[in-house]
Amino acid sequence: MFSLETACFRDARYSIEDITEEIDRIQRRSFDQAARLADATGDNAAVRKYLGLAKADPGIPPVPLFPDRSASQQ
Known part of the structure; x- marks a missing residue:
């Protein structure tokens, strides 16, 4: 085909x-x-590979999470 x-x-x-x-x-x-x-797999790496794109840049730093202070103030 x-x-x-x-x-x-x-x-x-x-x-x-x-x-x-x-x-x-x-x-x-x-x-x-x-x-x-x-949609079928939820696998972005598979989609990038299918389209012939390079792997996604993992250089994006994680967002820092701060403790929930509202619980300690009660």
Whole structure:
């Protein structure tokens, strides 16, 4: 089975030199399928991998949590 893009290239007699690159290019545009993957799995890492994106930056520091002072003031 071919994507619409690949079928058009073949009909136009355009040669696809690197089929893996072509597949990656098509998948990067598959946002609807990526949204379905996210809904089905809740796995953002899987979605980023599917879209050919780098891993999310874990460099975001955690938000500091402060003790609940309202309980101690009663």
